[in-house]
Amino acid sequence: MAGMLGVLMSRGGVFGGRASNMGNNGMTYAKVLTPPNQAPNKTLRNNLLPRKIEICVWRALKKRLPVWIELDKRGIDLHSVRCPICDNDLESVDHTLFNCSFAIDIWNRVFKWWNFSNFSPSNGPDSLHGKSSHVMSSLGSKIWQAVAWVTLYYLWKNRNLKAFQHKGWCAPVLLNELQVKSFEWISSRIKGKNLEWTNWLTNPHMYLVC
Numbered sequence: 001m002a003g004m005l006g007v008l009m010s011r012g013g014v015f016g017g018r019a020s021n022m023g024n025n026g027m028t029y030a031k032v033l034t035p036p037n038q039a040p041n042k043t044l045r046n047n048l049l050p051r052k053i054e055i056c057v058w059r060a061l062k063k064r065l066p067v068w069i070e071l072d073k074r075g076i077d078l079h080s081v082r083c084p085i086c087d088n089d090l091e092s093v094d095h096t097l098f099n100c101s102f103a104i105d106i107w108n109r110v111f112k113w114w115n116f117s118n119f120s121p122s123n124g125p126d127s128l129h130g131k132s133s134h135v136m137s138s139l140g141s142k143i144w145q146a147v148a149w150v151t152l153y154y155l156w157k158n159r160n161l162k163a164f165q166h167k168g169w170c171a172p173v174l175l176n177e178l179q180v181k182s183f184e185w186i187s188s189r190i191k192g193k194n195l196e197w198t199n200w201l202t203n204p205h206m207y208l209v210c
């Protein structure tokens, strides 16, 4: 099973690829959970990020990321349905992205980076909608939402590295990865505003009022 999943991972990237034991119709893990006539609607857009991030967030919100218990519900035979990161609980979307000890650590680091002192990981789902009492402008809300989405994307990416390749990032490295990529994506797409790397790293809070 692990070998097959490795193939799925290498062919299909983050969301999986062809499943040879699921028939010859080219089904993918992602397709198992996302009927072809359904796709992210216009309400779930953040033009500061690549489309792949929007799709990942949309799948997460719809519980259509191919975590083990979602695949198990659909009759796919798996060796285990426990979290491949902590092994302390069943692997659901909420567990992987918000409740796993690793996810809690990452959300805490992101909130600390943004100086959201009164935040806890339970604020993670609200963050996906750009909600925060700290946000002072619509652009600030969009920037914070984009950071939350990149956080979620990297948690999912790390989960796949763990599940399919038995490796992943430690928390400080993952935080650095998402800091770099969120800066790269947002600064290249934002209009009428220059983000500065040192500020992004040390005082991103200033961008909430821009």
Ligand SMILES: [Zn+2]
Pocket: 083, 084, 085, 086, 087, 088, 089, 095, 096, 099, 100, 101, 102
């Ligand atoms: Zn876990």
